[in-house]
Structures are given as structure tokens and as C-alpha cells.
Amino acid sequence: MSKTLFDKIWDSHVVEVVDNGPSVFLIDKHFIHEVTSPQAFDELKRKKIRVFDPKKIVATVDHNVPTLNQHLPITDKLSRNQVEKLKINCSENNIELYDLGNPNQGIVHVIGPELGITQPGMTIVCGDSHTSTHGAFGVIAFGIGTSQVAQVLASQCLLLNKPKKMRINIDGKLNKNVTPKDIILYILSKLGTSGGTGFFVEYSGNVFKKMSMEGRMTVCNMSIEMGARGGIIAPDEVTYKYLMGRKFSPKGDNLKSRIIDWEKLKTENDATFDLEYSFDATDIFPMLTYGTNPGMGIKFSEKIPRHTNQSDIKALKYMGFKAGETLIGKKINYVFIGSCTNSRIEDFRSVANYINNKKKSPNINALIVPGSQNVLNQIIDEGLDAIFEKSGFQIRQPGCSACLGMNEDKVPPGKLCISTSNRNFEGRQGPGSRTILSSPLMAAAAAIHGKIVDINE
Numbered sequence: 001m002s003k004t005l006f007d008k009i010w011d012s013h014v015v016e017v018v019d020n021g022p023s024v025f026l027i028d029k030h031f032i033h034e035v036t037s038p039q040a041f042d043e044l045k046r047k048k049i050r051v052f053d054p055k056k057i058v059a060t061v062d063h064n065v066p067t068l069n070q071h072l073p074i075t076d077k078l079s080r081n082q083v084e085k086l087k088i089n090c091s092e093n094n095i096e097l098y099d100l101g102n103p104n105q106g107i108v109h110v111i112g113p114e115l116g117i118t119q120p121g122m123t124i125v126c127g128d129s130h131t132s133t134h135g136a137f138g139v140i141a142f143g144i145g146t147s148q149v150a151q152v153l154a155s156q157c158l159l160l161n162k163p164k165k166m167r168i169n170i171d172g173k174l175n176k177n178v179t180p181k182d183i184i185l186y187i188l189s190k191l192g193t194s195g196g197t198g199f200f201v202e203y204s205g206n207v208f209k210k211m212s213m214e215g216r217m218t219v220c221n222m223s224i225e226m227g228a229r230g231g232i233i234a235p236d237e238v239t240y241k242y243l244m245g246r247k248f249s250p251k252g253d254n255l256k257s258r259i260i261d262w263e264k265l266k267t268e269n270d271a272t273f274d275l276e277y278s279f280d281a282t283d284i285f286p287m288l289t290y291g292t293n294p295g296m297g298i299k300f301s302e303k304i305p306r307h308t309n310q311s312d313i314k315a316l317k318y319m320g321f322k323a324g325e326t327l328i329g330k331k332i333n334y335v336f337i338g339s340c341t342n343s344r345i346e347d348f349r350s351v352a353n354y355i356n357n358k359k360k361s362p363n364i365n366a367l368i369v370p371g372s373q374n375v376l377n378q379i380i381d382e383g384l385d386a387i388f389e390k391s392g393f394q395i396r397q398p399g400c401s402a403c404l405g406m407n408e409d410k411v412p413p414g415k416l417c418i419s420t421s422n423r424n425f426e427g428r429q430g431p432g433s434r435t436i437l438s439s440p441l442m443a444a445a446a447a448i449h450g451k452i453v454d455i456n457e
Helices: 005-012 038-046 077-093 108-114 129-137 146-155 180-191 213-226 237-243 252-263 310-319 345-355 373-381 384-391 440-449
Strands: 014-017 023-026 029-032 057-060 096-098 123-126 140-143 157-160 164-171 199-204 230-232 275-280 287-289 297-299 334-337 365-368 416-419 434-437
Touching (some): 005 014, 029 108, 029 146, 038 077, 057 077, 077 096, 108 123, 108 129, 108 373, 123 129, 129 140, 140 230, 180 213, 180 275, 213 230, 345 373, 345 384, 345 440, 416 440
Parallel strands (some): 029 057, 029 123, 057 096, 164 275, 199 230, 334 416, 416 434
Antiparallel strands (some): 023 157, 287 297
16 A cells, blocks of 8 residues: 555554554654643652653753843743753753753754754654644654653653644745745635644645745644644755754765665655645735634735634734725734744845845834844854844844743734734733734835835835
């Protein structure tokens, strides 16, 4: 029987199948951070269980660390305690930790790929829903809860039922200024926030084949927003070129040998999926969200649709928008360019290219938050920092920042933020904050003009 990419990786990681139950599933790499790991380590201590394989765990701090003055002691008590707890747990269990001040510190789903830790054919988990990012490399990657974090720490395995398989095909020529973020927001607008529930999604078609690794990570990152377990893209020459020379990537003949194996992972021509969708690239334009879930998205020039569902009506009221109006011309207060979705060097290059020799609008508070120390160094090395500063953008230090408002980087109540992050839930960026999701390019344009503009004019 012919197999999909997902089947091949899944089947090779099943340790044992429980009769009339789940599979014992092997995890190759476990990423942890300061927020969802303390309770898991405490559970192991209570039960006097040791960490099964510390070498397969990588830790960093990212979720609620400050993005200013990281060389100083953390002032927020909760954040300080969580970071200190992670240090203790990693030290006691001989786990690699990229702490504040470490040159490899950053958002967990940014540092894994850029260090070459993430490699095709792997299984990867983390106590964070956007672990699906790593699927861009031909990896089964997904978020897990705290009890499952403890399960992996103790056994390097999980008890899992195999998800169903979905394929999303996009072929054709993309329109002007359409980015990977627009592509995934378009998919979400078509399938909704539950269209992928119970599925693992493979993305295929010429649009994804031509896409950079940074772009593929953006798409896979938001697979979770359609309710999917994760997203995956077959490894190819783009993948292999990205991995070359990275800190933990295979080198020389070893890499050549691994590439031969990785090529065999691709979905076979006559393999079947439980569900398939096909979209035409010419139907995709720069996208914006207008509600309080990522599925409430429209083409930037479209009018907000009418809704009869009470939750959607409530969402429009929260955002201060009305059905039938356009978002073009809406005044913005904050611009956030960062998060595990869009905080890689490619994202910041596109922003710098747009804002070069321009000044941000005086009514805009604009934040540039790189996803890692390595990305920050690239920004400086390429001179992008001078462009940002001259245009009035503030560059912060690496962290999740205003994506989820767990540190000081919050959007005030009632203020409207155009954000490159992944979620626009009520109060996600701070109590009472209002969020419009967009690509870095659309966000940059809004920062310069002080309002949402027609990016194609």
C-alpha cells in the first residue's frame, strides 16, 4: 500500500500498538520552555522518576521574558520564578538550556530550525501549540499539554491515536505582494477554525515548492489555527540548502547520506488522503483579519461580511467594526512585527525594504522583535537596525513579546494593533486589546501611513 509523507514518519516511530487503543509513539526531540515545563518536572519529582533521555531535550526561555534590558535581573516576579525554575530543572537533569544572554536563545520554534536541530523525518513535540512550525522540514511536530510533557520527559514516548490525513494543494501564480502569511490566512478563511480538526495536513503544489523555508515555517506554524494537529511539507532541495552549515546539521558525506534517506520520505504518487482541498493561487491576495479568531479573514480590499452567528457578531462588536465596511483607512495605534510566525530574517528584510527612507506615522507605536539572538545579529550585520531606527521603529530583544502579552509588551485596552502573530483572540495582546493579523509587509505599510492601506496601489 502506497504511503504519504505523514504515514512514513508515523509508522517508523510506532514502538508498540496497544490492542484496541493508542500507539506508543517515539519522540525524537523535545523542546521545553519556562511556562509549561515546571509542573511536569514537579510531577516527575513526586513520583521519583528520572528524565529518560536528557540529550533529546532542548530548553530555552521565550514566552514571558522581557524584551528590554535582558542583561538585568527580571523584575516581574512570575517570569523571574519561572525562568529560575527552568534553570534549576535543566541543571538537575543535565538538559541543554539556552538562557537569557546565551547567543542561541530565542523563541523555541525559531531556534530549533536555525540551529539545525530540526531535521526531516523527525518527530518533535513541545508544550506549545505552534510546534507545528517544524513541520516545514518534513517533520511530524505538534504541541502537547503539561501532562504529556511529563510523559515525554519520563519515557521519550507518548500514547497517541493516529490522526486522519488531509492534503491542501495550491498551484498557479501568486498575485502581487502575496506572502506566505497571506496564503495561510486565506486557507483559514476558507476552512475556518475547525476545518482541520482531527487531521494532520500536508501542503503541496507549486506554490509551496517555490516557497522559502521561512515561508514554509509560517504556513505550518498556523496549521493549528484550523484545528489541525499539525502541518507538514515534503523536504526538498530548498530544505537541504537551508540546513547546510547549521550548528547541529549533518555535515559532509553524512549530510549526503541523510539527503538520500530524506528523499524517500515524499508522498508516493498513488497514496491517498482522507480529505483533499485544492486552491488557485490567483484567488489569493494580501489578507487581513477583522474578528477575534484567525479564520475571520478577508482580502485586504474586501468588505467585512455579514454574520448571523452570535459569536461572530460579538467579535465584530469587540473589534469596533461593522459588516459591510472596509478595513482600508482604519487608523492603527500599534504595530507588532515578531512572534514564532513572523520573526525570522526574511520577515525583517521585507519590512526594511518597504520602510527604507520613510518615517512611521507619529500615532504609531511600532515594535520589531526578532525571534532569536541570531536573527538580531543578522539584523545588525545587514544594517537593517539603522533602517528601523531611522524610520522610528523600536527594536527589542528576542522573545514572544506582544504575541501573547505575557510580559510588559502589551497593547493597551481599546487600542488597535496590526500584528504579524498567529492569534487575534480577545485580549490576546493585553486586556481589552484589539488585533488585526497580517503579513509583515501589510504591517509595515500600516506603520508608515498610520492606517491600513491598499498595499498594491
